Amino acid sequence: MASSRADRGATISGIGVYLPEHVVTNHDLSLTLETSDQWIRQRTGIMRRRIAAEDQSASTLAIPAGAAAIKEAGLVPEAVGLVIVASISPDQIMPATASRVAYALGAENAGAVDLSAGCSGFIYALAMATGLVESGIQEHVLVVGAEAISRILDWEDRSTAVLFGDAAGAVVVSATYGPNRILGLDMGNDGSGADLLQIPAGGSRLPATHATVDDGLHYLKMNGREVYRFATRVVPRSAAQILEHCGFSTSEVDLMVPHQANTRIIQAVARRLGIAWERVFTNLDEYGNTSCASIPLCLMEARARGLVYQGCRILLLGFGAGLSWGSCLLRWGDPVGVTTI
The missing domain is CATH 3.40.47.10 (Thiolase/Chalcone synthase)
Known part of the structure; x- marks a missing residue:
């Protein structure tokens, strides 16, 4: 058919x-x-x-x-x-x-x-x-x-x-x-926190000049305390919403793969969602915060360790500058180039 x-x-x-x-x-x-x-x-x-x-x-x-x-x-x-x-x-x-x-x-x-x-x-x-x-x-x-x-x-x-x-x-x-597919996605942003995590200069808002270079305004600037408060408040809510939308509970999540920002943030998010630490994947001890690369890097390593397998339900969580956030729930299907045992 x-x-x-x-x-x-x-x-x-x-x-x-x-x-x-x-x-x-x-x-x-x-x-x-x-x-x-x-x-x-x-x-x-x-x-x-x-x-x-x-x-x-x-x-x-x-x-x-x-x-x-x-x-x-x-x-x-x-x-x-x-x-x-x-x-x-x-x-x-x-x-x-x-x-x-x-x-x-x-x-x-x-x-x-x-x-x-x-x-x-x-x-x-x-x-x-x-x-x-x-x-x-x-x-x-x-x-x-x-x-x-x-x-x-x-x-x-x-x-x-x-x-x-x-x-x-x-x-x-x-x-x-x-x-085995991507089951649902959630995204959001709170522009009131745009200045909490930024590179101030280099765009049309503050073009590059000798002064901006001398003042270090082309470097990443972050208010870590406020970013922590934001992430621990918003990310669990986004995750809960996508799970509810897809008809799953946190107990049915086989693996949580969060953006690798900080162990304390990840622990707080997992705790608020009620997801046991054994079902949370982290590798920031080895690689630090790799920003947009962190989630696919985690997926690759988790699969190599046998934690990602055919049909498992994976919750991906991201948060960062904007202040932005995003969640994705997927059911994993082994890529064609991977041999399963």
């Missing part, structure tokens, strides 16, 4: 990641900052992070991650109809980093667009891809979260320099008529 458009859904058909080789430990940072390994671990849960080489950028991190995802999906690059790059550290204001990524991958005729939603960017990009695939406009969309955040950090500011790492993670979102 032929399937109707109403049966059409979207699924993650391939996944890939890329991590720079250079590792910076908390001890390394303590040599130049007034901090210590103990101070960083206690407040963030982070032990080390990856830092991109001088000749690397968001696009050069994104390209191998995207290539791996396309290969795992069993596709040729020409089959990808759209490339979306979510990033807070794009190559340039224009052109889109996605245009360089698409060209380098060989998806030369694909559409290419960047998405800026802070650390919620991967969820937002996933939502865009899901809508385009479910509607039949696209068959395969490549979503990449790519960050060279080290380029936008003030390495003399311990409140931000210790938190972030560089990485890229990618997924291919493809059409499906099976049960």
